[in-house]
Each structure stands twice: as C-alpha cells, then as structure tokens.
Amino acid sequence: MNHNTATIAVRELTRKFGPFTAVDHISFDVYAGEVFGFLGANGAGKTTAIRILTGLLMPTSGQAQVAGFDVWRQPEQIKRHIGYMSQKFSLYQDLTPLENIRFFGGVYGLSLRTIRQKSEMLMERLGMQAVAHRLVGTLPLGWRQKLAFSLALLHEPRIVFLDEPTSGVDPLTRRTFWEMIRTEAAKGTTIFVTTHYMDEAEYCDRVSIMVRGHIAALDTPQALKVQFGAEHMEAVFLKLTRPSEL
C-alpha cells in the first residue's frame, strides 16, 4: 500500500434527495494498493456514495476525485478508468466467456487486437481454454467469479469497485475470491469493496462504517476492534449501528 498516492479522495461529500440527506459530509482517502472495506447498515448511504464515486450520480455538495478525475466535471472519465463488479450482475450468462470478454473490451474501447490478446491470456491464466465456448451460465460458480473479476480488470483500471461481490456464494469460493482480491491489491490496484459478511472485513486494510449518512468509524480492523473493545468486526458493527441495544 502506498500512502502517498490517494486514488480516491473525498471531502465533505454530500447528497440530498429532497429533505433526506443520504450522504452527509463524508471525507476519506483511499490509497493505491489498498483494500478498503466500505461497510454500513442497509439504508446508511453506501449505495448512494458508491453511485457518486463511480460517476453515476451527481453529489449535492462537496468534492471527490476518483483515479484523478473530478466527480462533478469528469464522471465519464471516471467510468472509463474504474472497474466494477457486483454479485447481482457482472457477466452475461447467455454469452460464452470469449463473447463476454469481447463485449466488455468493446465497451471499454479496447482495440480488437488487444481484446484478442487479452482473451488468449485470460483463458490461459484462468485455465478456461476448454470452456471458452460454453455459455457462462453453465459454468461452475468459481469460474464465473474469477472471470467476472478479471473482466472488471480488463481495461487495467487503477481502482475496482466490488459491490457485495461474494453474496450468495459458497464458503470456499468466497474465501478463494478474497485471495484474488489480495493478489490484485498487491499489484497496486485499489480495491473498494462492500460486504455483509463481517469476517470479510478482516481481509481489508482499512474499514469504514457508515451510519445514517456519516462515516462513524474508519481504521484498520485491528484498531477498530481495540477502539470498540470488541473481539470481532461483527461486534464493532453492532456497537456502531445499534448502540442503544448494548
């Protein structure tokens, strides 16, 4: 992790929907090569914040730069320079792996030659040559996950947003997926990830927890556990989001 290079810089970022403030003056930096866990209860404002940071939604006030581009003035540049993956949608199930690569390569404006090279390289690296022409929907989940993650990285973004990438996945695939995330981060890619699995918060370098539009806590998992006198991240999460019950 390189603390000198903030690939995401957020200052007093705010988004209102009518009288409701979904994101309320949040500020943080995320660094190159960092795995940043973005946690919070349902309705805390995570999705709104992610939509702003991925160039899909304008803020109401505040500043944010993503991969060096401004969310106000350069949302299209942001979209081009980030990767995105969610469990709900990341691959066309009724296309083959090769067709998916060609589609996403085309969307990101890669040349046909680059797409061809990337296709060969990916199929070999993922060990998927034998299934390159089978429909993605018929492939085992582990392969689909690896392929989806590789596609989010196809255009070599400096930042990849992973929105609940492991929800509904078996425990082995889930843990193996996190190994892939750590490997990619070690190459210098920034990983911005959300999850409802609290054990996965432990795999992050730093974790932020959003509560009602604010960032209620932000630190390493270790420091958060010390700060809140909790043994696990789940207890940290509970203390922050439902303090009245404890």
Added chain:
Amino acid sequence: MSIQVHGLVKRYGPLTAVAGVSFEVAAGEIFGLTGPDGAGKSSLFRMLTTLMRPDEGGGKVVGFDMLDEFLEIRRRIGYMPDVFSLYEDLTVRENLNFFARVFGVRIEDNYHLIREVYEPLKPFEGRRAGHLSGGMKQKLALSCALIHQPQALFLDEPTTGVDAVSRKEFWDILYRIRARGVAILVATPYMDEAARCDRLALMQQGRLLTQGTPQALLESYPHHLYAIEVAQPWRWLELLRSHPKVHRAVLAGEVIHVSSLEPLDLTYMRQWLVDSGVTAANFYPVQPDIEDLFIALMDQKAHPTGL
C-alpha cells in the same frame, strides 16, 4: 411431524435442481437450509409450498399430502419467497388487508400474531410497498405470511442482502414465532445464521450433504482443524498448502484455518512456521464452524467449482 418429505426430485430439462431430498421438521422447530445460490433451495421451497409438483418423491406438509391435498396445505402455510412478492403499488395496509381477506381472516382477530413484526411499519401504513426500504419490505412480507396463523412457515432467504444487525433482529422474531409451535423452514446463505437453527441441512448441487443439530454436525467434522494467527494471513496460504500434511488452508476472518487428515504435532508445526519465515505466528487447534464443515464436505463430494 409438521413437514415430512422423502426423495424429492425436480428437473428442468437436462438440469437436476433437486436430486433426492428427504427431511422432517417438527412443530415448534426451526429447520435451516444453507447452501450457495444454485444449490436447489428455492426449487425445494416451491415444491414444499405446492407451487410446483416434484418429478419424484413426495410427503406430507402440515398433515396433508403434497400431491393430492395441496389446497389444504396452502391454507395452512405461510411463504416468503426469495424475491419480494407483495404488490408494490398497494400500500402497506392494503397488502396486509389483501392477504388477510384471501385467507378469510380478520386483521383485528389475528393482530397479536404479527404485532412485533408489523408495529415498526405502523407509521408507514399509507406508503406504497414498492417505496419501502429493504428491511421494511422484509417485515411486511413476514407480516403477510403470518396473518392467517399458519402452522408452517417457509422463508426462502429472508435475510439475504440484509445487514448483520437487521439479521439478528429477524432471528429474535423467528424464535418468538417458534415458541407458538409453528414449524419453520428457513433458507440462508449466511452460515453464521445456520448455527442459530434447531437443526439444519447443508445443501449443494441439489443434494443435502448432511443434516442434524448444529452441534452434532460440528462434531461430525471429518478432519483436524487448526488456526494460525498472523499479520496479513493471505500472504502465507501458498506456503501452508505446500506442506504435505496440510489438506487445505483457507482464510477465516482474522486467521487462517488449516485442515489436515491426521493430527498435526503442534511443536513441529510451530517450528516449521518459524523456519519458513512465518515469525510472530500463533498456531493452535480450533473448533470448526459450519463453513469449515461445508468446505470439508464439498471436498468429499469432489466439488467442481473450478477452483
């Protein structure tokens, strides 16, 4: 037994979604069904709720035959499908009225059954269901599934995508419903929730890998399990996997879980870690959790995830 089924099979063309499933659930029992997406959980639910006929097998639900007496079953069960299935363009109150009238009950008569679930929705009774937050939709769906006093409750992933706190609240409610003698079948992809069931089954590729009380299942863990506490655990997985006695090494929250087919010598392993450059590591035996068991059983069934 409130639910008693045997040999259930469901095929979709060449795909066998449910491949011979048998189990029982007693009144006042929470039976959990856990497994990844695509394991066949929802197909199983649709057969049990009589929305889909099994290709093979059968059984009884709340005392009636699944195949011949499905109308009797439908009157006596509550079902919360895996996708939000209420009327999004009706208000909260209109949805509840609708379900009460379909089942021929009066909300006033049965309100005590749903009070704790429905009370948080009271301020929003005039809001359209489509405009509710995820947590509130979940509470409304549960209210509508409970209003006719069902003897069995079928909950298909009621907490998927729900944060850890709301999940805990949901389970507190389930325990109170159980106390009224309702049989509850609940599917969940979160294996920490599985441990909260009275009994549970692990499901993968259409089959139940195992079933029993959480305690009995954990005692059946077939391997020996150890934890390694070390900074940045992901850096050491490949090294651990290179050791001939290590069967599997996986991330497990803040530690690594290492399984082996035979007991490992702690002193030897600790020295081996130091010699291999893993300093400041703590190595000790550990009790498996449901996910460890699931992974071990996936191994035994030659799990083809492509990993």
